[in-house]
Amino acid sequence: MSTVVLIGAQWGDEGKGKVTDFLARRADMVVRYQGGSNAGHTVVVNDKIYKLHLIPSGILYSDKMCLIGNGVVIDPGVLLEELDVLESQGVSTANLRISPRAHVIFPYHKRIDMAEEERKGKSKIGTTCRGIGPAYMDKATRVGIRMVELIDREELAEKLRDVVEFKNQLLTGVYGSSDQFDYREILELYSGYGERLKKYVANVSILVNEAIDGGKKVLFEGAQGTLLDIDHGTYPYVTSSSPIAASACLGAGLGPTKINTVVGVAKAYITRVGEGPFPTELHDKLGEQIRERGHEFGTTTGRPRRCGWYDAVIARYAARINGLSYLAVTKLDVLTGLETLKICTGYRYKGEIITEFPDSLKVLARCEPVYREFPGWQEDISNVNDYSELPQNARDYLKYLEDLSGVPVAIVGVGPGRTQTLVLHDIF
Known part of the structure; x- marks a missing residue:
């Protein structure tokens, strides 16, 4: 049995897509277990860029089974568009499977998402307005519609009528919106989605457990990051699901005894999208420089990411919450050329550390933030093929990340490409 859960150890956007793609070459199955199309993973293979939102990054390998678990909320229009784009790029999607228990995002979810952000004004969360939160809300209040209903027109029609009527009342009565949704229009559109997606729907829990019991290597792919977790993140500036490692079991339908390894992905610095406090945020030209060098703009929204120095307080927190076995440090190359680097080792609050x-x-x-400073390196590391070839200052920097978090670094990214990856410890 060899199972690996890959999670974001910061505020998301850590480069999980690239690391998933890299690890997927050794896996037999890749499983997405939470989140929705608010996530964005960018993978670069042979200078070709693939942008994925719902489909697991392992789809770029034709021999891997790729599963979307029950913990994911699915926008079928976005999923079909993603499938069509991949097929047009020569990527087969035949090995994709979707849990019948996964909940579906409808147009009214997106409109309510927008209306709620508008209502909050300056106190807005900074969501992607993709309908993720309202879909999870319907799931929790037991009025959600799942993939198993989407592919059954008769059941879809029965459930959808009452839901649309209530959502129209909610938009008018609570949010003062003139927008109203036509039940029949949504039924026709989504019935069409269901027909196209029906062939992909299968019991993900059975497939995952059979694979593990059969000795297969399974990689679980999370979206967002630890600090966006609904329970353990910087609430209320969080996502509506649990990106942490424990959620892999809930979102895919397996027991915790079947997880072997947890890998936390962290940038060599740190970024955040949306609202909320960010202790090490850089508000100067250096922050802008890191943003431009690192291409720190959201895959899903295009919004510029807030950039700051690496925060070891967050790293230790992520290690504890997720039970990290290893760290995968990405975008080390972005720091090349900086004279001095800083790592936050603690916080000063009311005169105390x-x-x-x-x-x-x-x-x-x-x-x-309380910082420790390190000398930077000037050498180009984007073509380095072995850890020993890294400049000494770069290796010292990584060693300190290890020491502060108490977690060994197993993977180092020195560029966006699949091959620009250094392996220090074997994951599978």
Whole structure:
């Protein structure tokens, strides 16, 4: 049995897509277990760029089974568009399977998402307005519609009528919106989606457990990051699901005893999209420089990401919450050429040094980072093929990341391409 859960160890956008793609070459199956089309994974293979939102990154290998678990909320229009684009690029999607228990995003979810952000004004969360939160809300209040209903027109029609009527009342009565949705239009559109997607629907829990019991290597792919977790993130500036490692079991239908290894992906610096406190954020030209060098713009929204120095307080927190076995450090090459690098080792709050991530957002917003400085390196590392070839200052930097988090670094990214990856420890 060899199972690996891959999670984001920061605020998302850590480069999980590239690491998933890299690890998938050794896996037999890749499983996406939470989130929705608010996630964006960019994978570069032979200078060709693939942007994925719902489909697991392992789809780029024709011999891998790729599964979308019950914990994911699916926008069928986005999924079909993604399938069509991949097929037009010569990528087979025949090995994709979708859980019948996964919930479906409808147009009214997106409109309610937008209306709620508009209502909050300056207190908005900064969501992607892709309908993710409202879809999970319907799931929790037991009025959601799942893939198993989407592919059954009769059942879809029965459930959809009452839901659309209620959502129209909600938009008018609560949000004061004049937007109204036509039940029959949605039924016709989504019935068509169901017909096209029916061939992909299969019991993901059975497939995953059979693969594990049969000795196959299974990679579980999370979206977003630890600090966006609905329970353990910087609430309320979080996503609507649980990106942490434990969620892999819930979102794919397996027991915790079947997980062997957890890998946390972290950039060599840190970024954040949306609202909320960010202790090490850089508000100067250096922050802009890192953003431009790292191409730090959202795959899903195109929004510029906020950039800052690596935060070891967050790294230790992610290690504890997820039970990390290894770190995968991405975008080390972006720091090339900087004279001095900084790592946040703790926070100063009311004159005292704290080294654990605070529960209170009020406290976090008032924390000042305590830094340790390191000399940078000037050598181009994008073509380095072995860890020993890295400049000494780069290796010292990585070693300190290990020491501060208590987690060994197993993978280092020195560029966006699949081959620009250094392996220090074998994951599978």
